[in-house]
Amino acid sequence: MPMVNISKATIDQLIIISEIEKELFTPAFSYEQLEYELNTNPFSKFYVVKQEDKIIGYGILWCTFETAQIIKIGIMKKYQHLGFGTELLKEMIMDAKKEKCENIALEVRASNDKAISFYKKQGFKKISVRPNYYQQPSEDADIMWRSLL
Numbered sequence: 001m002p003m004v005n006i007s008k009a010t011i012d013q014l015i016i017i018s019e020i021e022k023e024l025f026t027p028a029f030s031y032e033q034l035e036y037e038l039n040t041n042p043f044s045k046f047y048v049v050k051q052e053d054k055i056i057g058y059g060i061l062w063c064t065f066e067t068a069q070i071i072k073i074g075i076m077k078k079y080q081h082l083g084f085g086t087e088l089l090k091e092m093i094m095d096a097k098k099e100k101c102e103n104i105a106l107e108v109r110a111s112n113d114k115a116i117s118f119y120k121k122q123g124f125k126k127i128s129v130r131p132n133y134y135q136q137p138s139e140d141a142d143i144m145w146r147s148l149l
Contacts, residue, residue: 060072124144
């Protein structure tokens, strides 16, 4: 895998991150929502993924009490399946453990077979379904969970 650098996102990176968000997610978080996660949400850890000096992805993790919640993992399409998402997820899990979280959870579109497969390879299991969780188009979310103990 090419060299990867994962660090805390900064405000000057947010325009590029917002563009990646729009490329990957429907509906996408607005710039203001991303800025809230970066600067205001006390539970949020916001990561940027760079290959050399190019921003290629990002992640948002919430650590609340004993549970960590993956809010976003986004890697630009041309950089997917190269190990960058795996490295980001490892960093998120490591940080969740440092925060004394006992488990980690996420929601994923029920039709997103690639993401579901990715998370299963990382030890996540489907534990429930949230009906009609997503919009544009309306779709159920699979809730996936993994112990950190």
